[in-house]
């Protein structure tokens with residue numbers, strides 16, 4: 268801790284200090300030694316954690332030690348754990364985040380143009396920073412997506428193989444496969460959009476809200492610097508056999524009947540028939556309502572050469 272900043276929630280941070288926080292169980296494991304070796308070549312610090320609670324402790328310790336660049340090494344679940352802890356200690360807008368993708372699903376890294384652990388190191392070395400938006404759902408931050416709808420038993424059916432291929436979308440894919448077994452639920456949305464206030468009321472099968480993730484069109488990286496969430500309401504989805512992620516996105520095309528898309532800075536959602544399952548960056552809970560907003564360009568992240576600040580629609 269920097270003694271001059273003892274009272275500050277986030278002490279002065281040293282941007283030349285990089286600390287990698289490794290979840291050794293992410294993906295199939297086996298990444299700890301290669302990560303240690305690559306980090307040693309660069310004088311990056313490494314902490315290998317043994318639980319989610321230990322990962323949270325490592326995040327607090329990094330900030331308390333004045334480390335400027337914190338790099339989760341794991342899958343989307345590990346990134347989410349690190350982001351939530353940074354928010355919990357008031358340091359979300361203070362540190363810079365790198366990512367070393369080592370999980371079953373690495374969609375956040377992919378959206379930042381980081382394809383592998385090796386490229387993750389190169390991205391940290393290169394130091395290209397962007398400030399990106401962070402979505403907030405009932406006070407909890409999310410970086411990728413907030414998906415609501417379908418009964419929890421369906422979402423729980425997303426198996427490991429599906430999760431590996433589709434990440435947060437596994438929830439949607441498994442649900443779509445059994446959509447005929449689930450009745451659309453009445454929902455009311457009230458939003459603030461760049462064109463003014465907007466509302467939507469009706470029966471919906473699911474609600475897909477993307478921050479760094481885009482659900483419509485070709486999918487992939489969304490515009491994560493525009494202060495807006497992509498809010499997609501799907502009234503129906505034909506059950507289908509999914510072969511590729513593109514098939515899911517085609518289902519959600521702008522022109523698809525029963526799919527409505529908004530870009531909103533604020534969205535208040537009421538599930539009128541009681542609680543529905545909600546996946547926040549892959550973490551499940553049950554909610555009767557959702558209050559969604561955006562913290563515009565809050566989180567400083569290190570991005571790869573393919574990251575597009577303004578991806579084409």
Ligand SMILES: Nc1ncnc2c1ncn2[C@@H]1O[C@H](COP(=O)(O)OP(=O)(O)OP(=O)(O)O)[C@@H](O)[C@H]1O
Pocket residue numbers: 289290291292293294295315316317318319321322341342343344345346348369370371372430
């Ligand atoms: N050191 C650790 N040991 C075990 N679990 C951890 C550790 N650090 C974080 N976690 C938790 O493990 C969960 C899964 O993490 P992650 O997404 O990185 O792995 P994964 O292999 O991709 O698994 P998943 O199939 O859940 O996507 C997260 O909830 C995360 O908080």
